[in-house]
Amino acid sequence: MANTNLDDHMYDEAVENLQKSVEADDKFVEAHAVLGDVLRQMRRYKESIDQFHKVIVLNPEFNRAVYLKVGELEVNSAQYELAQHHLEKYLTYPNITTQNTYYAQKLIADCKFSIQAIAHPVAFKPINLGPEINTPADEYLPVATADEGTLIFTRKINNNEDFYKSSKLNSKWQTATYLSDLINTPQYNEGAESISQDGKYLFFTGCNRPDGLGRCDIYIAQKKGDDWGKPVDLSPPVNTTGWESQPSISADGKTLYFVSNRKGGYGGYDIWKSTLGDKGWGEPENLGPNINTIYDEQSPFIHPDDSTFYFCSNGWPGLGGKDLFVSRLSKDGKWQKPENLGYPINSSGDENGLTLTANGSYAFFSSNNLNGFGGYDIYTFELPPNLRPNLVTYVKGTVNDAKTKAPLEAAVEIIDLQKNQPVFQDYSDADEGDFLATLTAGKNYGLNISKSGYLFYSANFSLVGHEPKTAFNIAVLLDPIEIGNKVVLNNIFFDTNKFDLKPESVAELQQLLSFLTLNPTLHIEISGHTDNVGNDQLNQTLSQNRAKSVYQYLIDNKIDAGRLVFKGYGKTQPIAVNDTDEGRQKNRRTEFKIIAK
Incomplete structure (x- = not known):
């Protein structure tokens, strides 16, 4: 009867019949094994583990696959010692497929890492951002501007994802409001966003839009006064007929990191990057085997120091599910093998969507298991010092006409004087004349500002000894050509x-x-x-x-x-x-x- 139920996908009925079978004969090992499988498919994991344990007690050699199944479930239930024992038992059997051998070894690596991580926990005190941000609906994927003045995040209501924003006033986040009718839509999902350091450009994921190339594409929108301009699809080569999502833009606006399942990767979802050149966004490059695995890597976040990279993965050794990792850029320009952020930042469940403040001290993330306001809530926590990026600060400037004091849209270039290379190139805002650049602390910089009809402005400034948590302010007056x-x-x-x-x-x-x-x-x-x-x-x-x-x-x-x-x-x-x-x-x-x- 249970087999007929399974053929008809009637899982509840199958469970009921299988439970009657084992109640009638508790040594009916085949019924325990099938019941364990059905419960696993129904995501009733604890009950599934109990059934597989009974199979092992009744007949340790009944079916080697039981050890792989129960080991996987035990990893995801944080029963790491037991999981390691069962997975090592599984590998003693002959003629195991290469794929299953690799997977069992991967899970054993998870167990060994997890046992050590739990024995050496890292500091983790998450703080809920409060009712101004969080509601009974789901809130997740938060990003903040460099001055921490604006927070943009995704809220999911009635299965529709839209962006909301909050401004910080007197160190307190204000009640979040709908971002924009020009970006949010009632019929499509908008999510997984990245905001430029000055808050003027928003990169985001739009799915199933009429102008899209694939199921999900990456779009860009520019701030226009108090609102946003119409989003533009980034087009090929960034977007394809596949799935592109979860953008993260570098501080200088020249490198876009994103997730794609396009051909040429290492696994299901990989992290790629595209560089902006004179002819637009260049052909994306895979971040390579020090970041991507045969499994899934997602939620990229490039810190404004441009050399510290955070992401989530279920391929590197972790505590089960997706864990958060950090990779650092080596002197030869290559990403180093990632470091797990540790326990209890990571758990046996899924962790993803970590972003940081520009000063690198605090992180934002979302969770649905910390007794918040309902569903997923957004939290912040102080990042342990060894997991932080390099110190950066931000420069805020204004450009005005020397005579009229009117704000000017002018080309702004900031140069690392030691490397003699531009680290920031953009325009001041046409309406306000302001600009914001995130820079590595402790260095000397040159500043050039130019506009047609005006003399250019030249200055240099030092961030050596400057307190990274405060802005370095510059006011520039451009003289007309006379x-x-x-x-x-x-x-x-x-x-x-x-x-x-x-x-x-x-x-x-x-x-x-x-x-x-x-x-x-x-x-x-x-x-x-x-x-x-x-x-x-x-x-x-x-x-x-x-x-x-x-x-x-x-x-x-x-x-x-x-x-x-x-x-x-x-x-x-x-x-x-x-x-x-x-x-x-x-x-x-x-x-x-x-x-x-």
Whole structure:
């Protein structure tokens, strides 16, 4: 009778008949085995384990498959010692398929890891974000802007996923509101999002949309004032007819990490990345075998330090189900083998969707088993120091017209002076004139800001010793291109008492080249200046030679010499007092002045 029930997929009836059979004959080993299988299919795991245990007691050699089945269930029920014993017993049998051998060995690795992890727990004190964020519905996949001023997350109501947002006021999250009618839809699901550090761009997953290529695609939307613009499908090569989801955008906006089941991966779901170039998003690359396994890897999160990567996996050794992991970028530019975040951050259930604050101290995640407000709730917890990323901070700036004080949309470039490489390239907001960049703490940076019709702005700043938890603020006033206006070239560097251009000067020189190329009628004077320390004649000569070095660089790079003059002023034109180190540093400068239009 039970077999007939199973053929007809009548599982409740099958369980009832099988239970009658074992009640009538408790040594009916075949009935216990089938009952264990049916209960397993019905996800009644504890009862299933009990039945398989009875099979093993009644006849240890009844069926070797019982040991693999019960071992898997015991791993997912956190019975690791028992699971390891049963799985090792399974591997003693001959002629086991390669696939099953690999799977049993994988589960044994889970057991060994879990036993050690539970013996050495990590600090974990999750805090519910409260009724302003969480409701009896499901809330999950939270992401925050770099200044932690905005939180965007997914809420699921009546099986429909939409985005909600909350702003932080006086260190408290405000009641979440519907994100936007231009992004959310009543008939499709929106979820698994990533927000740019400045909160201006939203990458998200949209499923079954009419303009999509596959079942789920990745879209991008741009902030427009208080609302959002219409989302745009990222198209090939990022999106395919397969499944693309769970985007995570790097701090510089140039690398997009995402999950796909496209061909060429290692398993079911793999993590890939695409790099933004002059012609758009490039052909995606698989993150490779140090991240992806033959099983599933999902929920990527690239921290703003651009070298610490969090994700979930059921392939690497863990406590059962999907666990959270961290991988770090090595000096050769490759991701290292991941580290499990440990117990009790991870459990025998599924953990996924971890994101971090920019300062790396706190993480956000969702859970449905911590006695919250109902369903999945969003929590935060302090990340143990050894699991944190590199320290980063964020720079907030504004760009305005020097005369009218009106906000300006201008190109903003921030350069790592040690590597002489751009680490941030974007535009200030057209309405507010603001920008936000997340940068690694403890370094020196150059800043260039340019806009057509204006002199470009040059500065350098140091985040050495800056408190990462607070913003570094910059206010920039751009001068229009007018005769007599000057620009201090703050990122032109020379060694003491020398006039050879240092390699760190190249980015600034290229900026000056671009400016002169875009404004072909301008004539400029390049000037060198010193402080008042030392011999006046030597200072005069040094300033003249430094100005000439910049002049020669421009000529060597195809700028007409007829547009350029150079002059050294020595100590005669100070812009600050010479009785402090800071003042003397400001006076030692190279600048240019518009002398004809």
